[in-house]
Amino acid sequence: MSYFINRKEHLTFWEKLYLPEIFRGLSITAGHLLHSLFHIDDRMTIEYPDKKKELPPGYRAEHRLMLREDGQIRCTACMLCQTICPANCIEIIAEETEDKTVEKRPKLFTINELRCIFCGLCVEACPCDAIRMDTGKYENSSFNRKDLIYDIKKLASNHPDNAGKISSALY
Ligand code: SF4
Ligand code: SF4
Incomplete structure (x- = not known):
């Protein structure tokens, strides 16, 4: 043809x-x-990197995991974000929890920011508003590839809003 x-x-x-x-x-x-x-x-x-461009609202930057009032992450390990991710860059291993409000939580939750295409589907799919891409961080470069595979601690602390709120019991 x-x-x-x-x-x-x-x-x-x-x-x-x-x-x-x-x-x-x-x-x-x-x-x-x-x-x-x-x-x-x-x-x-602009004279980057001395000056930074103001990002438009809704700009999809690095991920963060949202926290509950008690400092634990909101994620209930439902796997929806992992399932929908077209780049296959989210890895979750779920475990049972003693918490009476939720059945499961992630034992392991990693996002490979190198592989991510920043489509935002994981954020859209999450039923608990547990994951957001509003960090405003887009300069994710490193000399070491491992540094850009974010684990739970890194994802939970990836926004100033979460500073000081993270539970000491968070993995
Ligand atoms: S933004 Fe898209 S590619 Fe990146 S982790 Fe979320 S679903 Fe996957
Ligand atoms: S969709 Fe939300 S609640 Fe479900 S595993 Fe992903 S971050 Fe956790």
Whole structure:
């Protein structure tokens, strides 16, 4: 089977001449250049990493696990996030818990941030709002691949909101 793109574009006489369009494009580029030179605050580029861009609301960054009031993680090891993850980067091992409010909890919960494609499906699938991607952290680079496989402790402490709340009994 062969595919082709049928573009029936109707060019004007000046567009068919080609060169006027080239100069029009260059004038737009020069206009942006001059605007950037004289309007520093309007520049699209920033002096990263000294300056950081403000992230839009809903930006999907590194994960964190949410905590309950008692400092334990909210996750009930239902496996929905692991099941839906298209990159297969979540690993959970469940265990029974003495807690009367939930039957199970994760004995092991890891997310391989290197493999993650930041699609956010795990967050959408979670019935307990136990996992979020609102840390604002996107500079996940390391000299060591193991450092980017986040375990429960790392995931629970990956947001300032959780500072000081994590139960000492958390694994
Ligand atoms: S964001 Fe997508 S790829 Fe990453 S852990 Fe969640 S479901 Fe998997
Ligand atoms: S979907 Fe939520 S509750 Fe279920 S295993 Fe994942 S993080 Fe835990």
